[in-house]
Amino acid sequence: MQVLTDIATGFIGLFNAGGKVFLSYMTGIIPLLIALITAINALVKFIGEGRVNNAMSKLTKFAILRYTLLPILAVFFFTNPMCYTAGRFLPEKYKPAYYDSCVSFLHPVTGLFPHANSAELFVFLGIANGFVKAGGQQAKLALLYALTGIVVIFIRGLVTERLSLYFFKRNGNTSILDGSLDINSLKKNDAQEA
Amino acid sequence: MAEFKSVTIKKGNHGWGGPLTVKPDKEKKYVISVTGGGIDPVAQKIADLTGAEVVDAFKNPVPKEQTFAAVIDCGGTARSGVYPKMGIPTINTIAITPAGPLAKFIKDSIFVSGVTADDIEGNTGNSAEAVPEDASRKPEESFQTRETSQSDQQRGTTNADPTLEREFSSQEKTNGKSQNANKENFFMRMIDAVGSVAGDFVNTFYQAGRDTIDTLIKNVLPFMAFVATLVGIINYSGIGKILANILSPLAGNIIGLVVLSLICALPFLSPILGPAGVIAAVVGTLIGQQIATGIVPVQLALPALFAIDSQVGADFIPVGLTLGEAQPETISSGAPAILFSRLITAPIAVLIAYAVSFLL
Numbered sequence: 001m002q003v004l005t006d007i008a009t010g011f012i013g014l015f016n017a018g019g020k021v022f023l024s025y026m027t028g029i030i031p032l033l034i035a036l037i038t039a040i041n042a043l044v045k046f047i048g049e050g051r052v053n054n055a056m057s058k059l060t061k062f063a064i065l066r067y068t069l070l071p072i073l074a075v076f077f078f079t080n081p082m083c084y085t086a087g088r089f090l091p092e093k094y095k096p097a098y099y100d101s102c103v104s105f106l107h108p109v110t111g112l113f114p115h116a117n118s119a120e121l122f123v124f125l126g127i128a129n130g131f132v133k134a135g136g137q138q139a140k141l142a143l144l145y146a147l148t149g150i151v152v153i154f155i156r157g158l159v160t161e162r163l164s165l166y167f168f169k170r171n172g173n174t175s176i177l178d179g180s181l182d183i184n185s186l187k188k189n190d191a192q193e194a
Numbered sequence: 195m196a197e198f199k200s201v202t203i204k205k206g207n208h209g210w211g212g213p214l215t216v217k218p219d220k221e222k223k224y225v226i227s228v229t230g231g232g233i234d235p236v237a238q239k240i241a242d243l244t245g246a247e248v249v250d251a252f253k254n255p256v257p258k259e260q261t262f263a264a265v266i267d268c269g270g271t272a273r274s275g276v277y278p279k280m281g282i283p284t285i286n287t288i289a290i291t292p293a294g295p296l297a298k299f300i301k302d303s304i305f306v307s308g309v310t311a312d313d314i315e316g317n318t319g320n321s322a323e324a325v326p327e328d329a330s331r332k333p334e335e336s337f338q339t340r341e342t343s344q345s346d347q348q349r350g351t352t353n354a355d356p357t358l359e360r361e362f363s364s365q366e367k368t369n370g371k372s373q374n375a376n377k378e379n380f381f382m383r384m385i386d387a388v389g390s391v392a393g394d395f396v397n398t399f400y401q402a403g404r405d406t407i408d409t410l411i412k413n414v415l416p417f418m419a420f421v422a423t424l425v426g427i428i429n430y431s432g433i434g435k436i437l438a439n440i441l442s443p444l445a446g447n448i449i450g451l452v453v454l455s456l457i458c459a460l461p462f463l464s465p466i467l468g469p470a471g472v473i474a475a476v477v478g479t480l481i482g483q484q485i486a487t488g489i490v491p492v493q494l495a496l497p498a499l500f501a502i503d504s505q506v507g508a509d510f511i512p513v514g515l516t517l518g519e520a521q522p523e524t525i526s527s528g529a530p531a532i533l534f535s536r537l538i539t540a541p542i543a544v545l546i547a548y549a550v551s552f553l554l
Contacts, residue, residue, distance in 0.1 A: 136495065164531035
């Protein structure tokens with residue numbers, strides 16, 4: 001009987017431990033998330049999709065904006081997975097590189113702005129929780145994660161751009177390489193959709 | 195040319211949505227299989243019964259205008275929402291219910307889940323020609339109605355019941371106009387203007403709060419429950435010590451982290467490791483545990499964040515590029531470019547993060 005009781009105690013203990021962790025998440029993480037995500041959701045609604053689209057269509061010319069500010073705006077305002085739609089402002093040849101830099105920012109952003117990818121918070125939180133327990137400041141980690149993320153998505157955009165140009169050439173897709181994009185026609189399309 | 199037939203697809207065990215009736219036509223002649231690792235039997239059977247062509251969307255992307263049905267195996271929320279949003283009838287082989295940021299597009303008129311090959315039936319008659327087009331129009335319509343009801347709500351007061359409110363605000367609008375025309379009462383109009391601005395403000399925040407709680411319950415809490423249970427079991431059972439022995443050579447120093455990032459970036463592994471960030475989250479949580487106990491140096495938290503994440507989005511390339519309205523040729527050349535780029539940029543990212551981590 002003693003053995004069985006020990007086994008039962010251990011079994012319940014397993015999930016008691018899990019429940020305690022869950023409660024610590026509920027009191028430690030959720031309150032901040034609710035207030036922060038609500039505020040940002042409201043901000044995004046006030047600013048409006050049209051204005052963001054307008055701003056983004058002007059950011060496509062320079063590589064440094066294309067692989068930093070454009071994905072940042074897209075991820076912040078449109079969140080995962082609609083942020084990829086901003087790729088339509090770019091000529092075909094830059095779309096793979098834009099996707100790569102955009103998707104690579106989806107986790108660095110969650111430290112500061114969890115609304116942008118709320119389903120995948122634990123990529124950051126898993127490590128951040130341990131970091132805090134070991135005496136670190138979560139805000140500092142979140143900030144450096146986002147800043148380093150911006151540097152990384154820029155590099156990633158440039159490297160992927162070179163590589164995709166190489167693959168376009170190898171696969172004989174010269175029409176994509178030559179093609180430029182008429183932004184004005186896009187704006188017309190947007191207006192029609194709206 | 196071959197004559198196309200329609201098929202009816204029912205939801206499978208524990209599935210959701212449907213039944214869907216789809217039929218290809220001259221323009222929409224492809225059923226796409228977005229399942230990774232070849233063509234799914236479900237997609238193959240739909241193609242066989244309808245007489246249409248089945249295409250592996252990872253290898254040969256086709257434009258969405260030529261697609262009459264998409265077969266996916268998405269356990270998360272992204273793909274399950276993307277295709278219904280584009281108006282393509284979507285068949286998920288994994289049993290899920292609508293969730294995630296695109297949940298509002300996942301309707302039973304366009305989405306069916308938990309499907310196996312046995313749930314597909316051919317229709318002999320030609321009775322259901324118009325159904326797929328209807329289905330493809332529905333989500334946009336319902337989206338619009340939602341939009342209008344929202345804006346109505348914003349014009350109205352802070353009442354909780356949206357239907358009541360809509361009626362109320364439309365009445366108010368007509369009444370208000372005639373009154374304004376009759377009496378040129380400046381003071382009343384001022385109050386009106388202030389009231390509508392304040393109402394706008396309150397309602398926008400209210401809707402934002404509703405969206406927040408919605409995403410919290412559908413996306414955040416389930417994952418939290420999963421991670422908490424996992425962490426509890428690891429801590430309580432002592433598996434943590436075993437894991438520490440395995441992980442510390444990889445996560446405990448910068449060289450190990452670079453190696454970890456390279457493993458995650460291998461072009462044949464990264465699309466498998468990618469979906470929904472689950473693997474990254476689990477590995478991250480394990481490393482976090484080791485950081486908390488001091489086995490892994492605190493400073494390595496930042497490079498570790500990049501090391502576990504070099505596969506991010508590698509599973510989602512065709513879908514993500516389609517959302518950016520990329521042509522099929524762009525997708526087929528872009529996918530390998532992105533996968534190979536990761537091999538170069540993943541270790542660079544870890545090293546940059548290592549350099550920055552001295553600021554921690």
